Amino acid sequence: MTTAVTERTGAPAAHRGTVFDIGYQRYDGTREGRGRAWLAVFKNGVRTSLGLGRGAWAKTIPWFFIGVLAAIALVIAMLAGRFGPEAYDELVSHADYYPFFTTIIFVFAAVVAPELLCRDRRENVIHLYLVRPLTGSDYVTARWTAFFAVLSAAVWLPQFILLFGFSMGHPEPVTYLRENWLDIPRFLLSGLVFAAYITMLALLTASFTTRRAYASVFLVGLFAITTPFTFALAAELEGAAGQWVSMFNLTQIPVNVNDLIFGEVNAMTAEMEIPTDALPSWVTVAWYLGWVLVPGGVLWLRYRRLSP
Amino acid sequence: MSGAAAPAPVIRVDGVSRWFGDVVAVSDVTFDVMPGITGMLGPNGAGKTTLLRMITGLADVSTGTITVFGEPVRDNPPLYRRIGVMSEHETVYGFMTGREFVRTMGKLRRVEKLDDAVDRAIEFVDLADAQHRPMGTYSRGMRQRMRLAATLVHDPELLILDEPLNGADPRQRVHFQRLLEHLAAEGRTIVISSHILEEVEQLADTVLLIINGKLAASGGFRAIRAALNERPYHVRVICDAPRKLASAVVTLESVEAVNVDPDGAVVVLSRNVRDLQVELPRLAQAGSIRLRRVEPLDDSLESVFGYLVER
Amino acid sequence: MGPVYVLTLRQLFSRWRLLIMTALAAFPVLIAFVMLHDGTAPSVGEFESVVLEGMLAGAIIPLVVLAIAGAAFANEVEDRTLANLTLSPIPRWQIVVPKLLASITIAAPFIALSAFLTSHVGFVGDARAVAAVTAAALAAVALYSSAFLWLGLLTTHAVAVGLGYIVLWEGIFSRFVGGVRLFSIRHHSIALMHALDERRFAAASHVGSTAAIVAAVVVFSAFVLLAIRRLRRMDVP
Numbered sequence: 001m002t003t004a005v006t007e008r009t010g011a012p013a014a015h016r017g018t019v020f021d022i023g024y025q026r027y028d029g030t031r032e033g034r035g036r037a038w039l040a041v042f043k044n045g046v047r048t049s050l051g052l053g054r055g056a057w058a059k060t061i062p063w064f065f066i067g068v069l070a071a072i073a074l075v076i077a078m079l080a081g082r083f084g085p086e087a088y089d090e091l092v093s094h095a096d097y098y099p100f101f102t103t104i105i106f107v108f109a110a111v112v113a114p115e116l117l118c119r120d121r122r123e124n125v126i127h128l129y130l131v132r133p134l135t136g137s138d139y140v141t142a143r144w145t146a147f148f149a150v151l152s153a154a155v156w157l158p159q160f161i162l163l164f165g166f167s168m169g170h171p172e173p174v175t176y177l178r179e180n181w182l183d184i185p186r187f188l189l190s191g192l193v194f195a196a197y198i199t200m201l202a203l204l205t206a207s208f209t210t211r212r213a214y215a216s217v218f219l220v221g222l223f224a225i226t227t228p229f230t231f232a233l234a235a236e237l238e239g240a241a242g243q244w245v246s247m248f249n250l251t252q253i254p255v256n257v258n259d260l261i262f263g264e265v266n267a268m269t270a271e272m273e274i275p276t277d278a279l280p281s282w283v284t285v286a287w288y289l290g291w292v293l294v295p296g297g298v299l300w301l302r303y304r305r306l307s308p
Numbered sequence: 309m310s311g312a313a314a315p316a317p318v319i320r321v322d323g324v325s326r327w328f329g330d331v332v333a334v335s336d337v338t339f340d341v342m343p344g345i346t347g348m349l350g351p352n353g354a355g356k357t358t359l360l361r362m363i364t365g366l367a368d369v370s371t372g373t374i375t376v377f378g379e380p381v382r383d384n385p386p387l388y389r390r391i392g393v394m395s396e397h398e399t400v401y402g403f404m405t406g407r408e409f410v411r412t413m414g415k416l417r418r419v420e421k422l423d424d425a426v427d428r429a430i431e432f433v434d435l436a437d438a439q440h441r442p443m444g445t446y447s448r449g450m451r452q453r454m455r456l457a458a459t460l461v462h463d464p465e466l467l468i469l470d471e472p473l474n475g476a477d478p479r480q481r482v483h484f485q486r487l488l489e490h491l492a493a494e495g496r497t498i499v500i501s502s503h504i505l506e507e508v509e510q511l512a513d514t515v516l517l518i519i520n521g522k523l524a525a526s527g528g529f530r531a532i533r534a535a536l537n538e539r540p541y542h543v544r545v546i547c548d549a550p551r552k553l554a555s556a557v558v559t560l561e562s563v564e565a566v567n568v569d570p571d572g573a574v575v576v577l578s579r580n581v582r583d584l585q586v587e588l589p590r591l592a593q594a595g596s597i598r599l600r601r602v603e604p605l606d607d608s609l610e611s612v613f614g615y616l617v618e619r
Numbered sequence: 620m621g622p623v624y625v626l627t628l629r630q631l632f633s634r635w636r637l638l639i640m641t642a643l644a645a646f647p648v649l650i651a652f653v654m655l656h657d658g659t660a661p662s663v664g665e666f667e668s669v670v671l672e673g674m675l676a677g678a679i680i681p682l683v684v685l686a687i688a689g690a691a692f693a694n695e696v697e698d699r700t701l702a703n704l705t706l707s708p709i710p711r712w713q714i715v716v717p718k719l720l721a722s723i724t725i726a727a728p729f730i731a732l733s734a735f736l737t738s739h740v741g742f743v744g745d746a747r748a749v750a751a752v753t754a755a756a757l758a759a760v761a762l763y764s765s766a767f768l769w770l771g772l773l774t775t776h777a778v779a780v781g782l783g784y785i786v787l788w789e790g791i792f793s794r795f796v797g798g799v800r801l802f803s804i805r806h807h808s809i810a811l812m813h814a815l816d817e818r819r820f821a822a823a824s825h826v827g828s829t830a831a832i833v834a835a836v837v838v839f840s841a842f843v844l845l846a847i848r849r850l851r852r853m854d855v856p
Contacts, residue, residue, distance in 0.1 A: 061779050107786050111779040211697075213690060213778040218639070220782050221682040224790075225646060228673035233653070366702055367854040383851050389708040397699040397856075403629060415622040416707035 037134040038142045045146025049112050065108035066154050069101060073158030077165020085170050094159060094187045095262035098194050099255045099269065103223075105155060106198060106251065109147075110219035113202035114212035116143045122210035127308045136306035140299060144203055151195040159187040190258045197254045197292050204295040207302050223251050231272050240278040247284075253291050256284045316378060317342055318466055318497040319363060324372030326358055333358040335521040336372075341499060345492045347512030348501040355521040356501045357396060360470050363499070364393045376466065389417065392464035394455055396471045402444030406435060406454045409443055410461050417462035429457040432487065449480045456487070467491065467498045473507055485511055517616055524616045540564050540577040542605035543584060549597045550574045556591040560584070575605070620717045623704060627721035630694065631687055640683060640726075644733035647674050651740040666741050671752065671812075675737065676759060676805050677790065680730055684763035685781045688722035692846075693771035693778070699856050711850045715768070715843065722764045730760050748816050755812035758835050762804045765842035772849045804838070811835060 046052075051059035076091050092100055117140075120126040129139050163184065170176035205222075206215040226249050234246035246252050252269075256276070259265050265276050317340035326334040334355045350356045361367040363374055365381040365388075374381050381387060401409060410426050419425045430439050433453040443451060452472065459467065473481055488511060492498055502508050508515060509529065517525040517532070525532045547553050550572045558566045562580035569575060578584045581604070592599045606615075647670055654666060695701040704714050734756035735749060742748040770777045793799040793806065800806040814828040 057776065061776065103786060103791070107782055111782060211690075211694070213693060214686060216778045216782060217682050217686040217689075220786060221643070221678065224678035224682065224786065225643070225674060228670075228677070233650075361854070364706065366705065368852070385710055386708045388706050391706070393702070393706050395699070395702055397702075399698045399700055401626070401630070401700065412622050412626060413703065413707075416704065416709065418708060 034133045034138065037132050038138050041129065041134065041139055041142035042146045045116050045143045046150055048115055049147055049150040062108070062112050062150075065104060065111075066157065068104060069154065069158045070161060072101070073097070073161040073165075077161050077169075080162075080165040080169035083169070085176075088166060088169075092162075092267070094162060094183045095258070095264055096267045097159060097162060097187070098155065098190055098258050099266045101158075102194075102251045102255065105151070105194065106223050107220060108154070109151060109198045109202040110216045112150075113147055113199065113219075114206040114215035116147055117203060117206040118210050118212045118215055126306065130306060130308035136303040137300055139306075140203070140207075140303035144199060144299070147203065148195050148199045151199055152191055155191045155194055156188065159191065163187075186261050190261050193257050193261070193288070194254045197288065200292050200295045200299070201250070204299045207299055226250050231274060234274045235272055240275075242275040243278045246274045246276075247287055250291075253288055257288045260284060315342065318377060319499070320373075320375045321359075321363065322373050322375075324359070324362060324369050324374060326355075326362060326367070326370045333521055334362070337518075337521075337523045338372075339516060339523060339526050341497060342514070343492075343495060343497045344513045345488060345498045345500065345511050346514045346516060347508035348499060348516045348518060349505065349508050350501075350503065350518035350524075352503055354518045356503075356518050357470055358521075359518065360468055360499070360501055364391065364468055366393075366395075389462065390464055391466045391468065392459040392462065394459045394467075394469045394472055396474065398448070398451060398455075398474070400443045400451055400455065403442060405440050405442055406430070406446070406450075406457075407439040409454060410439075410458045413458040414461040419462045425461050425463070429461040430454075432460060433457045434483070448475050449477065452476065453480075453484075456484075460491075465496055467496060469498065469500045471502055472500060473502065473504065481507070519616060540579045541581050543576045543578060543581065544601070544603050544605050545574040545576060545588070545599060546572070546601040547574065547592065547597050547599045549595070552595055553592065553597050556595055556597075557588065560587050560591075562587075620713050623714055624717035624721050627691055627718050628724065631691065631721065631725055636686075640729045643679050643683060644729040647671075647679065647733055648736040648740060650674065651737045655740060655743075670737060670741065672805075672809055675734060675756065676809055678785075679733070680756060680759045680808075681763050681781075681785045681789070681805065683730065684722070684726050684760055685767050685778065685785065687726050688719070688764040689767040689771050689777050689781050691718045691722045691768055691771060693775070696771070696775065696856060702855050705850070705855045712843075712847045715846045715850055719764055719768050719843065719846075722768060723761060726764065727757060727760050730756050747818070751812050751816035754815055755808045758811050759804065759808035761839055762807065762835060762842075765839050765846070766804060769842050769846040769849060772846055772853065807831070807835060807838065 048054075049062060051062050080088060080091055098105075120129065126139070130136060166180075167173040167176045201222075202215075202219055205219050206212070209215050209218075230245055230249035230252070234242045234249075237245060247256065252274075255266065255269060259269065259276065260281050269276060319341035321337055321339050321341075324334060324337050325332065337359065348356050348360065358367065362369050363376070363381065365384065368382060376387060377390060379387055404412070407426060407430065410429055411422065414422050414425055414429075427436075430436050433456050435450060435453055435457065438446065438450060439454075443454060446454065452474075456469075456472065459469075473484055476484060485507070488498055488500065500508070500511065514527060515525070515529050515532070516523060545553065545557075550568050554566045554568050554574050557563055557574070557576055560578075560583070562583040563576055563578045565577040567575040567577075576584065576588075588602065589599070591597075651666070651670055654670070692701070695704070705711075707714075731753055734753045738749045738752035742752075767777070767781055770781055774780060788799065789803045789805045793803050811828075811831040814831040
């Protein structure tokens, strides 16, 4: 009879009891494989880049940069709203945004990206990753993808703010969007172009040293030092020679592709009178791809030969 | 008639607390350290390292005072002439040879007749053969020993060692213990922190038990055990008639409880071990029971520790 | 002081670092050469703004010094070996000053040579201009070294802050906000360069040479004192 009551209500009867073994238990669940491990490294890479799950100080630096980029876009959006479409030509457009702010984006990558690779090698934690069903190349592709995702989101955010500002500033936002909708895929693609390039160079540099500080300084130095003279020289020598020299400016490489995507020379490059149409466009694209794929190959090989 | 003045404590810690934001790492700790070997014991995260860093002046206190040899230790560089510290971090300058490392430390600590002191220190830790190799090539045990040599090169009166036996193999452990006993016999004061009970039990005259940032107990561990008088002692008796003995023992006033283990040992819980010491042989004789073994089960630092952690 | 100095030299010395610094130091010299010999000689203003102010003062000097002086204490803090130095019975300034001198010893020769050769090529052997540029470059090395040495003690993110200062504060903000120049080492050193050779840089000079030198000494000493104070009061890992 008591059993019947128990079955009806589902409550355990008072005269029955169970003792649970809460000591160490072996894991009996499913064991997922390489893909899951890759995903875990990816997620960890995203969290590290954004400083999530670590102290407040770790968050300050990445979010400061994201904040600066967004704030500037916000200011431009507000100016667009205030002054309307007549002023749009004077303001920084979608095509101009990335070239104008390459410096900030580079410094962001220089400071944050080495965190992803240098720390693990310095503290020898990399070996803990490699004893899992994860190869060295898996590890580095996961880290790369993580930072690429973060950087893409960071550079897209201000563009969306700009879009919002430009469309709301227009007396008929829907018309504006209908006329200019092409800007959206363009800035998305251009953002990916920048993000891929910068991520690759930053991580490649980070793979050569275990101290984050040196990687960061080297990256900034690379960009800061090549910039002034290549521009001056390129403006001097005109034509194809000048354009080639400008292509050795590491900040200019993705900017040229950006210009191709938007079909116009951006305001910054135009102001510096650097020759931009002396070389066929496929050269620009091939050059860009070379600067992404060759470092990518080197990065891949460096990590492939790591073993636990 | 007054007796001789009590010797001044080497280290005096008075009402010291340290917090990091909302986390209290060390909470209102007061104790004195006298010459000899003092062991600082506690679980990981108990606050031992923070306390030691404050005693060595590396970290500041939030409240309270710490004096070493009667002087405040913080921002008092000349005091370091008399103190030798070995921190828990094992990093060394890998590019230096062992001898160079000890020599540099000796120079920094203004040692006179430097080369002799360096030789002595390296001899003491038995690394004369390896002294000209870069420290980056040393095994872990060798690194620890060379670090100890660097800690000793200026002949300090006070030695503070934070987890010095981390990762040491049994042979190194014995060797190290002998070194420390030798140093203590010379009249030095040694404070050694560890979470390994056996080490501290064997080495230390006095023990400081740090749990959750508080000083849970101090003194000789046997004395601490006696002071924990709400816990009865467990004494294990192996005899040839356990149940007969058990029924006899349970009649004693001083005995709280008697258990008979599945393997036939009798475990007696008693608050008055002295009484038990007298009565047990008498009971055994009266009942013609042969006692094979009588041992205290919780007369070790481990059990003291366990009780205190549980409280 | 000696052991700390030698120790720091050994810590900061590495073959790769020397190679990179040599390459960096050679760069502006090459550029100056190319600029002058490619036919259309640039004006003093252009040479000065692009090569001297842009490349040398704006990028090479601060970045090289950040990598060296910034690392002098920061590496020890990161590696947890700073206690080896602070647990010695020596006054704290005898730890800070040798570290600073060692950093300057490594960075200064490269920078000085680079500045000397670049200005020699650019100003075609004008002795006073060359001396002004070299002296200003050395002053910049000293100022940045003291500032970044202190920064290395202040935070584990010394490099991020240093880069932000160099690129954002000195690079970008100073272009828009004039007052920033008062708090910019780059502009102090450029002002010093102008002050030391007024005939050539008269148009740009706003500050007398004595004032510029005094300001440099004051700033340098201030950072050194800040570093000593920080070492005394910080929790050493």
